[in-house]
Amino acid sequence: MRCTWLIVLVVLLAVSVVVAQMGQEVPPVFTEDFETPDETGTLPKDWKHFSKVHTISLSTEQAHGGKYSLKLVDEDPVNAVGLRSPHIKVTPGKYVWVSWWYYGEQGNNQSMYIEFWTADGKRPQDASRSWGSAGKGKWIHQTKRAKVPADTATITLHANSYSTNVATGYFDDIEFGIGAKSMYDRTPQPAADVKHPCGLYKEADIERARRNIEKHAWAQATLASFKSASKFWMDCPDEQLSYLLTAPSAMPAGALRGPATISRLSAATAASPGPIPTIPKTKSRHSRTQSVTSRRSPITRAQPCLSAQRPAALPPHR
Numbered sequence: 001m002r003c004t005w006l007i008v009l010v011v012l013l014a015v016s017v018v019v020a021q022m023g024q025e026v027p028p029v030f031t032e033d034f035e036t037p038d039e040t041g042t043l044p045k046d047w048k049h050f051s052k053v054h055t056i057s058l059s060t061e062q063a064h065g066g067k068y069s070l071k072l073v074d075e076d077p078v079n080a081v082g083l084r085s086p087h088i089k090v091t092p093g094k095y096v097w098v099s100w101w102y103y104g105e106q107g108n109n110q111s112m113y114i115e116f117w118t119a120d121g122k123r124p125q126d127a128s129r130s131w132g133s134a135g136k137g138k139w140i141h142q143t144k145r146a147k148v149p150a151d152t153a154t155i156t157l158h159a160n161s162y163s164t165n166v167a168t169g170y171f172d173d174i175e176f177g178i179g180a181k182s183m184y185d186r187t188p189q190p191a192a193d194v195k196h197p198c199g200l201y202k203e204a205d206i207e208r209a210r211r212n213i214e215k216h217a218w219a220q221a222t223l224a225s226f227k228s229a230s231k232f233w234m235d236c237p238d239e240q241l242s243y244l245l246t247a248p249s250a251m252p253a254g255a256l257r258g259p260a261t262i263s264r265l266s267a268a269t270a271a272s273p274g275p276i277p278t279i280p281k282t283k284s285r286h287s288r289t290q291s292v293t294s295r296r297s298p299i300t301r302a303q304p305c306l307s308a309q310r311p312a313a314l315p316p317h318r
Contacts, residue, residue: 034172057070058071066172072168088154090152091178100159101173102171104136116148
């Protein structure tokens with residue numbers, strides 16, 4: 001168990017350092033707060049209807065910021081209803097993001113699109129990305145991101161209610177940007193009043209690990225592998241980093257469990273002179289989860305524990 005948690009701690013430390021080094025994100029290149037109407041006074045300036053159904057207008061009934069929002073009424077069970085933004089220049093291969101606020105009563109669901117366009121006004125093979133907004137009776141904020149496909153020259157943002165859908169919703173405070181958009185509150189906080197190390201490993205464990213590194217080739221190799229795994233995250237470009245971070249719920253339920261296998265690894269990789277014995281392959285109810293996680297990234301593979309102490313013999317596998 002100690003070995004597994006050491007690996008997890010190393011990964012988290014590497015990721016946190018990179019996030020801290022990302023700096024301030026770039027500002028949006030396009031914003032729409034729906035406070036500036038066109039000459040008709042009913043639509044935002046330079047936005048165009050998507051279909052022949054024009055039940056879209058600026059409204060004061062709901063507003064997240066300012067006085068107005070975009071009200072999209074879809075009472076047509078056959079045709080889609082939508083409104084497109086002006087074209088915004090982008091570069092193929094770059095990451096882009098869009099954020100918006102949506103209000104709809106329960107069950108009134110609509111969507112936001114990023115539509116990709118070629119220089120001659122056509123659509124590339126990967127024509128768009130879309131994300132649903134669920135009506136919950138309150139304003140909901142969403143931020144989504146995509147990679148610009150090849151041959152794309154511009155994009156449009158598209159507030160939409162798809163065909164067969166019947167719903168009424170409001171969009172407000174739309175932003176579009178190029179590069180990294182943080183999904184987290186990165187406001188600096190006061191340092192916690194704790195004494196380090198405060199986790200599973202204590203001063204004695206860290207000191208033992210240092211001695212192992214000085215004495216044993218296997219410990220030096222383990223440290224080198226930790227550094228190599230961390231280097232991937234340290235060198236990861238800002239615009240790609242947040243795309244690689246998954247929500248905590250995405251981790252397989254048994255990824256950090258498997259007591260029988262983990263206890264054998266911990267015992268086999270403890271500090272003593274001589275090479276580390278090879279652990280025979282065994283089948284257990286955890287083997288499938290562990291094989292899946294080991295294929296995902298070299299960081300999650302079982303590594304020797306630098307600070308453990310080896311018993312005289314391996315415990316029996318149960």
